[in-house]
Amino acid sequence: MLEVGPLTIHAGVGTDASVLVREVSFTMPGSGITALIGPSGCGKTSVLKWLAGLRSKGLRAEGQVLLDGAPLRRPCRALCYQPQGDALFPWLTIAENAALGLEVAGMSRRRAIAQVTPLFAPFGLAGCEAQFPVQLSGGMRQRAAFLRTVAREGRYVLLDEPFSALDAVTRLRMQDWLLARLHERPCGVLLVTHDLHEAARLADRILVMAADPGRIIAEIVVPTPQDQRDEAGMAPLRETLKSLLLEEHPR
Numbered sequence: 001m002l003e004v005g006p007l008t009i010h011a012g013v014g015t016d017a018s019v020l021v022r023e024v025s026f027t028m029p030g031s032g033i034t035a036l037i038g039p040s041g042c043g044k045t046s047v048l049k050w051l052a053g054l055r056s057k058g059l060r061a062e063g064q065v066l067l068d069g070a071p072l073r074r075p076c077r078a079l080c081y082q083p084q085g086d087a088l089f090p091w092l093t094i095a096e097n098a099a100l101g102l103e104v105a106g107m108s109r110r111r112a113i114a115q116v117t118p119l120f121a122p123f124g125l126a127g128c129e130a131q132f133p134v135q136l137s138g139g140m141r142q143r144a145a146f147l148r149t150v151a152r153e154g155r156y157v158l159l160d161e162p163f164s165a166l167d168a169v170t171r172l173r174m175q176d177w178l179l180a181r182l183h184e185r186p187c188g189v190l191l192v193t194h195d196l197h198e199a200a201r202l203a204d205r206i207l208v209m210a211a212d213p214g215r216i217i218a219e220i221v222v223p224t225p226q227d228q229r230d231e232a233g234m235a236p237l238r239e240t241l242k243s244l245l246l247e248e249h250p251r
Contacts, residue, residue: 002028002072002156002188007063009046009214020059021046021214026207028156031186033178035199038209039245044192045084047214048158051190052081077105080154084161086145088133094144095120095129101152116151122177123147124170139166146174150181156188163198175202179226196241200234202226208244218244 005025010017021043053074065072088097099112120126142165163171208218
């Protein structure tokens, strides 16, 4: 179990500092997908970065993370993080980029590349192993970044808009792949998304954030099994999420 918060994030310094996120708290079970949704600027990405152990210039955070009841010690191999951008290194091949997380964890490059190579086909990247990021489209680079993240096989995976740069068909395929992967090897996923369809399709639980300051205003458990969800059946949930967001931020 991962216990987060209460987390407060201040933006700026001194008398000019403002509260970006106020006392956000939640737990993450060891399996399933928790979606974090909310309007732009409410602090979703800042929460994810703080949880991943990253610090942004101009932001000051107060809070704690407990892993299995004990304070999280960093660096922590139990957490894997994928930022919004692909963050691929331009001087490394796609295979070397995909294997980088395993290398950082202590695996030899040769073994790490051998471990990630079987994933290139299901990710639609077969034949791209020796290419460099500049040779790939934005969507393909995003898939390579996603591959690098899931190859780490952490207990908890933090995903910041992982499918946003993908076309509609590839997005659905990657979502299906993620669900299949979690069925084979359960882990806890925290998914930041602006897409209400994506949240309703994938999440076991949805945390809704509001802004000014960022805070959690609702926690919704989705009881319908993923394999029984369809557009019509999930429409009421999407309308509920939409109403919550509009209620906090009316036009």
